[in-house]
Amino acid sequence: MFRFLTAGESHGPCLTIIVEGLPAGLTVEKTIIDADLRRRQGGYGRGGRMKIEKDEIRFLSGVRHGKTLGSPITMQIENRDWVNWEERMNAAPVEAEIDHVTRVRPGHADFTGAIKYGHNDVRNVIERSSSRETASRVAVGGLCRQFLAQFGIAVHSHVLSVVEVGYETLRPMTPDAYPESMWDVVEASPMRCADADLTEKMIARILEAKREGDTCGGVFEVVALGVPIGLGSFSQWDRRLSTRLGTAMMSIPSVKAMEIGAGFGTTRTTGSHVHDVLRRSEDDRWFHLSNNAGGIEGGITNGEPVVVRVGVKPIPTLAHPLPSVDIETKENIDQSRYERSDVCVVPAAGVVGEAMMTMVLAEALIEKYGGDSIDEMMKHYRS
Numbered sequence: 001m002f003r004f005l006t007a008g009e010s011h012g013p014c015l016t017i018i019v020e021g022l023p024a025g026l027t028v029e030k031t032i033i034d035a036d037l038r039r040r041q042g043g044y045g046r047g048g049r050m051k052i053e054k055d056e057i058r059f060l061s062g063v064r065h066g067k068t069l070g071s072p073i074t075m076q077i078e079n080r081d082w083v084n085w086e087e088r089m090n091a092a093p094v095e096a097e098i099d100h101v102t103r104v105r106p107g108h109a110d111f112t113g114a115i116k117y118g119h120n121d122v123r124n125v126i127e128r129s130s131s132r133e134t135a136s137r138v139a140v141g142g143l144c145r146q147f148l149a150q151f152g153i154a155v156h157s158h159v160l161s162v163v164e165v166g167y168e169t170l171r172p173m174t175p176d177a178y179p180e181s182m183w184d185v186v187e188a189s190p191m192r193c194a195d196a197d198l199t200e201k202m203i204a205r206i207l208e209a210k211r212e213g214d215t216c217g218g219v220f221e222v223v224a225l226g227v228p229i230g231l232g233s234f235s236q237w238d239r240r241l242s243t244r245l246g247t248a249m250m251s252i253p254s255v256k257a258m259e260i261g262a263g264f265g266t267t268r269t270t271g272s273h274v275h276d277v278l279r280r281s282e283d284d285r286w287f288h289l290s291n292n293a294g295g296i297e298g299g300i301t302n303g304e305p306v307v308v309r310v311g312v313k314p315i316p317t318l319a320h321p322l323p324s325v326d327i328e329t330k331e332n333i334d335q336s337r338y339e340r341s342d343v344c345v346v347p348a349a350g351v352v353g354e355a356m357m358t359m360v361l362a363e364a365l366i367e368k369y370g371g372d373s374i375d376e377m378m379k380h381y382r383s
Contacts, residue, residue, distance in 0.1 A: 002363040004140045008077075010130035011085035015077040017136045019062070019143060021366060024070030025374040026147055033057050033142030036351065037077070040138045043347025044190040045206045045216065053080050057139050070372060075139050079132075089127070101126070102328040103337045107316030114327055122327070131253045131315075131345065134352045141355025144362040150374060151365060151381060152226040155357050157350035158186045159193045160309065162202040162218035163209070167195070170265060171221075173291040173307045178223055192220075192347040210343045213320030217254070217313045220350035222357045224295070224306040228381075229286065231301040231364035240299025241306075241364060248356035249310050252349060257311030261294020276304070301364075308357070312349045317341035 002021035008014055037055035055077055062073030087094055100121040104110035113125030145155060156178070160166050171177060182194050191199045202218075209216045232241025242260055249258040266274045276288040276297075288304055295306035317339055324336035342348075371377040 002359070002366050004359070006133060006136035006140075008079075008133070008136070009089060009127035010079075010132035011081055011089050011127060012079060013082045014079055015133070015136045015139075017057075017075040017077075017139055019073040019075070019140055022068050022070075022073065022143065022147060022362075023366070023371055023374045023377055024068055026068040026150070027066060028063055028068055028143065028146055029066070030057060030059070032146055033075075033139055036138050036142040036145070036355070037135060039187075040135060040348050040351040042190075043192055043345070044203050045210075045342055045344030045347070055135055057142075068374075073143065077135055077139060088123070100328065101337070102326050103333060103335075104324050104327055105316045105318075105336045106322045106324055107313070111325075111327070120328055129253070134253065134355075137352055137359075138355045141352075141358045144355070144358035147362050147374075148358055148365070150378065151228070153224060153361060154226060155222065155224045155354050155361070156183050156186070157192070157220050157222045157354045158182075159191050159202070159346050159350060160219045160221050162191070162344060162346055163205050163216050165201045165205045166198065166219065170262065173223075173261060173294060173305060174288075175225065175305055178225060178305060190347075192350055206344045210319075213318060215314040215316075215318060215342070216344040216346070217311070217315075218344070218346035219309055219311050220346055220353060221307065221309045222249075222350065222353040224357055224361060227295060227301050227303070227306050227361065229301060229303040231361065231368060232296070232299045234298045234300060241301060241360065242296050242299050244360045244363070245296075245306075245308055245357070248360050249308060249353060252310070252312075252352050252356065254312050254315055254345065254349065255310055256313045259309050260296055261307055262292040263294075263309060266292060276302075306357070306361075308353075310349070310353050312346050315342060315345055 004019045007016045034056040057075045057077055060074040060076055062069055062071050087096055088098055101123045109125055109129035110122045113129055114122050119125060185194050186192050189199045191202045193199045206216050233239040246258055274292050276290045276293050279287055281287055286303055291304045295301055295304040319338055321335040321338050323334055326333050369377045369380040371380055
């Protein structure tokens with residue numbers, strides 16, 4: 001079955017990714033993966049690190065002459081900033097005196113990671129808990145995006161809100177609500193938002209927070225179009241596609257909330273206003289009059305767009321740091337610490353959300369239409 005592993009520290013030499021389970025014979029273009037990596041680095045509110053890194057993948061195994069072999073795929077992303085951190089992050093012992101990081105940031109993994117693993121230098125925690133790891137996931141997502149395209153599935157994301165600035169009403173989630181032209185507008189927006197007026201207001205809100213030494217959270221939506229009926233299962237709790245999507249989205253750093261379809265909105269009305277009426281078209285096609293279920297009923301896809309919305313908290317590295325504790329001296333302190341950081345990561349987080357959606361759907365497709373080669377899978381799919 002499909003699975004992947006990532007390894008590497010934020011300021012180490014590189015990120016390494018191993019992907020297993022994709023069928024043989026899948027045509028893979030490096031440029032598509034690199035384009036997704038660039039999208040992750042974009043979006044208004046990103047910090048100085050994005051000016052240093054020029055992320056692109058290098059295939060080390062599993063791909064030959066542009067096609068997958070069916071064996072494990074290894075990818076590598078170089079960390080260009082490594083040259084500035086080589087002494088501090090060297091795998092071998094160093095003679096130089098290295099300053100320990102002991103002031104923990106509220107809201108980060110600093111405190112919990114240091115206590116769990118017994119570290120007296122928080123650097124050992126933040127290097128792996130850093131969002132830099134999500135570049136690896138986006139690389140895997142770029143592979144899966146090309147796999148899903150064989151089945152006519154496309155995955156997109158867009159930003160719905162930043163802090164209190166956003167759409168006033170829930171957008172419809174039926175197929176005609178997501179025309180191809182919408183995604184062209186989203187990709188051209190510095191906020192990855194389809195509304196030009198909202199884009200300007202979001203940017204103004206981020207600038208306001210930046211002036212105050214603060215950070216901004218928000219909500220993004222991920223949409224999968226062209227998903228067939230029947231992915232996932234109600235037979236066991238962990239085979240439900242809703243379970244897998246929840247796990248995937250909640251694994252993204254800074255994510256604190258997720259809803260499928262109308263989500264919490266369904267709790268504020270009655271069943272007659274919530275459930276999606278099923279119809280059969282004249283051309284012998286199943287469809288629903290609405291999509292409050294977000295494309296999933298009973299843990300199984302129902303043929304409508306799969307729609308999830310994800311809430312991202314403000315990142316914890318503040319230019320005006322909050323009070324905290326020094327874990328070495330055990331003393332309360334007036335300020336934690338500040339490292340080079342972003343002000344808002346919501347547009348970039350949406351790209352990571354896309355990657356997680358593609359992985360969940362890829363796994364479900366392999367499970368349902370399994371085969372050792374892409375040709376074999378396509379035969380099963382068409383039948």
